[in-house]
Amino acid sequence: EAGVAQSPRYKIIEKRQSVAFWCNPISGHATLYWYQQILGQGPKLLIQFQNNGVVDDSQLPKDRFSAERLKGVDSTLKIQPAKLEDSAVYLCASSSNRDGRNQPQHFGDGTRLSIL
Amino acid sequence: AQSVTQLDSQVPVFEEAPVELRCNYSSSVSVYLFWYVQYPNQGLQLLLKYLSGSTLVKGINGFEAEFNKSQTSFHLRKPSVHISDTAEYFCAVLNNFNKFYFGSGTKLNVKP
Numbered sequence: 001e002a003g004v005a006q007s008p009r010y011k012i013i014e015k016r017q018s019v020a021f022w023c024n025p026i027s028g029h030a031t032l033y034w035y036q037q038i039l040g041q042g043p044k045l046l047i048q049f050q051n052n053g054v055v056d057d058s059q060l061p062k063d064r065f066s067a068e069r070l071k072g073v074d075s076t077l078k079i080q081p082a083k084l085e086d087s088a089v090y091l092c093a094s095s096s097n098r099d100g101r102n103q104p105q106h107f108g109d110g111t112r113l114s115i116l
Numbered sequence: 117a118q119s120v121t122q123l124d125s126q127v128p129v130f131e132e133a134p135v136e137l138r139c140n141y142s143s144s145v146s147v148y149l150f151w152y153v154q155y156p157n158q159g160l161q162l163l164l165k166y167l168s169g170s171t172l173v174k175g176i177n178g179f180e181a182e183f184n185k186s187q188t189s190f191h192l193r194k195p196s197v198h199i200s201d202t203a204e205y206f207c208a209v210l211n212n213f214n215k216f217y218f219g220s221g222t223k224l225n226v227k228p
Contacts, residue, residue: 004159033216042206042218043160056215091159102214104150107159 002026006092006108014116018080021111025073025094031055031102034067034077035091037110043091049075079113087115118142118211122219130227131199137192137222139207148210149190151181154221155203163205166190177201202226 005024013019025032030051035043046065048056052072060067064083069075079086089112093105119142129135141147148167152160164175171183181192190207207219 040221042220044218045216093159100214101148102210102216104162104165105160105216107152107161109157109159112157 004092004094004106004108006090006111008111009109010112010114012114012116013082015084016081018078019082019113020076020078021090021092021113023075023077023092023108025075025092026096026106029094029096029106030072031095031097032069032075033093033095033105034075035093037089037091039088046077046090082113082115084115087113089113118147118209118215118217120207120209120217120219122205122207122222124222125220126223126225128225128227129197132196134195135193135197135201135224137205137207137224139190139192139219141188141190141207141209141217146212149181149183150208150210151175151179151190151192152206152208153177153203154206160206163192197224197226199226199228 007022032049034046036046037043046060047067049069052069067077089110091110093107095105096103121140123138150165151163153163154160163179164173166173166183174180179194183190204221204223206221209217
């Protein structure tokens with residue numbers, strides 16, 4: 001099966017600019033996650049979708065970050081305006097659901113964002 | 117909230133030596149446990165998982181982990197490591213509210 005696809009792989013922007021990332025999950029996976037991974041740290045969940053509904057966005061900085069999954073398939077994550085501390089790898093993951101429990105996540109290769 | 121602690125941020129080891137990467141989690145009922153590996157410039161790849169049943173689980177690349185409920189631990193082991201095992205390893209927990217939590221990672225550095 002095809003894995004989780006993310007684009008772009010790398011992005012360099014200046015602070016206060018806008019940027020968007022795209023993710024296409026594994027076909028049939030209802031749950032989609034966006035993580036922020038700062039260098040030297042573990043992934044931090046930004047937002048979790050179940051189909052096209054938001055399950056958890058408690059750690060999403062909503063003043064500058066937004067995400068959508070309009071048709072319950074692919075998703076975009078946007079930062080506007082970007083700050084220096086947003087430099088990180090943004091990982092997308094997806095998982096299926098069995099008997100009400102989320103199954104192991106499958107990750108894309110991530111987008112490495114550098115803010116100048 | 118759930119917490120996942122990886123006690124060692126870096127583990128240096130010589131090739132063909134055994135290794136153990138430690139993971140402890142805060143107590144919770146009905147948790148699922150996972151280990152992921154991350155190679156440079158790549159996403160996380162599932163190594164192994166514990167959902168239920170036997171407390172010793174085997175994964176890919178010769179890794180195994182043991183679920184210890186009384187000690188709330190899920191340590192990862194390999195009897196003989198290779199240079200190619202050099203990577204960062206993350207322990208993760210799925211609690212009974214369907215929320216995933218990741219540890220901060222352990223960098224395994226295998227030396228020739």
